[in-house]
Amino acid sequence: MNKSQIESEFRKLQDYICGELELLDGKTIFKEDAWTRDEGGGGFTRTVTDGNIIEKGGVAFSAVHGEVSDAMKSQLAMTDGDFFASGVSVVLHPKHPKHPIIHMNVRYFELDNGTYWFGGGIDLSPHYVDLRAARAFHLSLKKVCDKYNPEFYSKFKVWADTYFFLPHRNESRGVGGIFFDNQNENSRLSKIQLLNFCLDLGREFPVIYREQIEFKAYDTPTLEELKWQALRRGRYVEFNLLHDRGTKFGIYSSGRTESILMSMPPMANWEYNFTPEENSEEDKTLKFLNGKIKSFL
């Protein structure tokens, strides 16, 4: 299982996810934008807009290599040498406020000294928290995790709760999910098993999102709901630009800005000290997101 095989599997995964999301949406078609990196490698960024379901989304693939940079040394505690990194990232901003924002990422990293690790995760940010939908989401993640290691789900769930958190709001970004990094021999799985875990997660992604979309039938959104959606998108921006390690690392280390910021929402809003009406759906969501997320299972 060498790096070019991993790269090729990730590229196929991107293709698979895009195909499934086009079927789910029924209207929008991904556009592909190929780019190269001066220092080595490149990627294919695929984006959609104005779908039936997806208002703005992206499924990005990249495979880059070259010398370990200063930014990588300081951020990833790495030493001199050459690296290879490949991965697939997805962020979808749905049109309907009752549909959740979703994020998925799987990635592989290796150094020429032979060390390697996998990372990734899936997390869900509903504009309106629905506990039953959140439970279904976590059950699906647990099922994939349990196929590989019975400890993965509980470990990676806590990791997501800690990671997808906005300290300056004392708010969870959403209902969590799973997040993992630095997985290699230490996970008691072989390299190929870890790759398969990542690929399984990726292939499960469109199934999981379809389940969320089809969870309930919703009416045409009200103006109040659309306004709330724009405010929650503002929070998503805050997380990505202030706290998301991938985004910050990419931006500060001269990554490709447009591919990194593919995760940004359409039409995000900020309103000074917005406080929802007591006991409204918005208020319930805000109270639920306050502090760290508890178990759903």
Added chain:
Amino acid sequence: MNKSQIESEFRKLQDYICGELELLDGKTIFKEDAWTRDEGGGGFTRTVTDGNIIEKGGVAFSAVHGEVSDAMKSQLAMTDGDFFASGVSVVLHPKHPKHPIIHMNVRYFELDNGTYWFGGGIDLSPHYVDLRAARAFHLSLKKVCDKYNPEFYSKFKVWADTYFFLPHRNESRGVGGIFFDNQNENSRLSKIQLLNFCLDLGREFPVIYREQIEFKAYDTPTLEELKWQALRRGRYVEFNLLHDRGTKFGIYSSGRTESILMSMPPMANWEYNFTPEENSEEDKTLKFLNGKIKSFL
């Protein structure tokens, strides 16, 4: 000239600016929100929405004191002791895309070991760059600077060009302005002269903004112009959350989030790899903002 006098001058400045901006807008009225800080001090955040001219804006005053925190030590290279800080900050997001976003800040900081410094600045971020309006803006700033020190304008203008820059876009945030920090005896001005410089700048602010608003009469904005405005607001968000030292310092040191993020725009948009039509007004602005800003005078 002690700290409580400075605090009281800054509070009067906030009042003056709000009054002038209400006159300029002709419709919107500032709402004041008082807050206190557990560790000492507090502030009055004044915000407006849905005016004739101003779609969303804020004029914030704060005066805080207490022990130097770890965050301050690491970010401001300070040592143990007590501090006092007071200032006024303004950010205005206009409704019309042909009107510019503007930002102003004056601030004072002192430590109980007797050291103190003033900082601040005004900068302009037009959605559409108009060279004549930018020149008028810089002339007004130069006039205030020249009253105090003939070197201020050229020095503080370069400081603003360096500071209000988005490296990940290779873009200036706008047409610049002036920015300064750490001004005390080293500026060859006395403490009271520096305070007067800050107050003069602050009092000039509404005059400067009125000049920008009245520079030209504009038609009802087109959909294209409104779309471009939302994209430029997205860039403003990127600067504030990724690069602005005040915002980052405030957020990471547990400042009051709502007051810090008062600077966020309404309805900011991101579009993957948006490229304006060749030679359009949007294209001209983008080309102008590419790289560092040159002289206007």
